[in-house]
Amino acid sequence: MNENDPVDVELRDLRWFLVLAEEEHFSRAAERCRVTQPTLTRSLARTERALGVRLVDRTTRSVRLTEAGQRLHAELTAVLPRLDSALRSVGERPALRLGFTWLLPSELTRRLIREFERGTGGRLELVRRDERTAGVTTGHTDAAVIHGHPSPATGLHVVELGMEERVAAVGSGHPLARRRRLRWAELAGHALVVNKLSGTVGPALWPAGARPEVAVTCRTYDEWIEMVAADRGVGVLPRSARDHPHPGVRYVTITDAPSAPLVFVRPARSPHPLTDELERIARTAAQLD
DSSP: OOTTSOOOOOHHHHHHHHHHHHHOOHHHHHHHHTSOHHHHHHHHHHHHHHHTSOOEEEOSSOEEEOHHHHHHHHHHHHHHHHHHHHHHTSSSSOEEEEEESSOOOHHHHHHHHHHHHHHHSOEEEEEEOOSTTTTTTTTSOSEEEEESOOOGGGOEEEEEEEEEOEEEEEETTSGGGGOSEEOGGGGGGSOEEEETTTOOOOGGGSOTTSOOOEEEEESSHHHHHHHHHTTSOBEEEEGGGGGSOOTTEEEEEETTOOOEEEEEEEESSSOOTTHHHHHHHHHHHHHHO
């Protein structure tokens, strides 16, 4: 292949490569891409063949990016969000994808949808992604409302919308389910169910020497809430979880829990053209609460 010739790579294959790089595991990546593992394997092989380089080193348990894979991942993380924004902004009724991880405050969501669509003539699509930045860094979403500040290394534009109290989530048969209130220190005596990818609570929030053990580590909110319902451990999440009840879970007020920041995030460079308007609406809505 001449170095000046275009490289014939499917955009879909590049997106799947980003997911594989993030998960470092074929089965989990295939599940997120909603394809079979052999399909994902063939996709990677096509990309490597087109580029003439090996992108990952495979073992029986994990996937690790090669140096070439790391370079491609860094480039795609910057390029694909801009491409998506360009493609989605030129339609007759442009759409903006708002990401979230496992829940959104209901009243804020209604305001964002209503005022964005009325003010811009565009369409606001809600996209759930079980990732720390709800798909913004991978280009799956144009902006997101999440709990907790993302790492500064993501290079995102971040706006804090407010702070939200936390509640304990316990199975209906758990001893704490009979309580109406409890204190933060009491939770140190109960094992936690932790959402590793998008959760905001782990043992490090408690003082050293008085930290709860971790009973179960999960990768999705659905798995997390079912483990809580099954009494595998106690969960902690923002108060707005009460807007999304689960039949097997009870929410208990924590009188002195550290608050959870609610933030709006978007790419710092080349965002979707309508993102500034959505940010303005989000700021205004947060001030009215």
